[in-house]
Amino acid sequence: MLLLSTRFLCPTVKTTSNRYATSVPIFRYLYGGNFSNIAPQPFEGAYHSSELPLIFGMHDIARTPSTLFEVQVSLKMQDYWLAFAEDYVNGLPGLGWEQYTPKGNAVLIRRDNVVSQPIAEARLEVPCNGQVGIPGATPPP
Incomplete structure (x- = not known):
């Protein structure tokens, strides 16, 4: 997990900061999807870029049919991406996704059978000790 923190999470924390x-609008999310029908190996869970089949609506072209929940996650992610593409400042807040503030919330997508829910920004940043990954730290769920 240290590799995940130092290569992906912590650089994101630094660039977000x-x-x-500079007052650039920022929207952060954490994807927790584990749809074994679209993963290269059923045990892989969420990994870098594993959300792409859901964003592009291609979740149903793999080994087994998509579940209703998988379709719901896909549709929600498509709503988010379309809202951002149409208006990168106001589109996502219109769907309840807050702009980044250090004490605010990001969006946690697909966790504990919930399509989308808030997650405290502080939980996303804690493994990074400011800018550098804490040895042995794991990203939030």
């Missing part, structure tokens, strides 16, 4: 300092 830099962008926030």
Whole structure:
């Protein structure tokens, strides 16, 4: 998990901090999807880019049919991406996704059979100790 923190999570925390300092609109999410029908190996869970089949509506072209919940997650993600594409400042807040603030919430997609829910930004940032991954730290669920 340290590799995940130092290669993906912590650089995101640093660039978020830099962008926030210049008032650039930022929207963060954590994808927790584990749809074994679209993963290269059924045990892989959520990994970098594993959400792409859901964003592009291609979740149903793999080994087994998609579940109703998988379709719901896909549709929600498509709503988010379309809202952002149509209006990158106001589109996502219109769907309840807050712009980044250090004490605000990001969006946690597909966790504990919930399509979308808030997650505290602080939970996303804690494994990074500011800018550098804490040895042995794991990202939030």
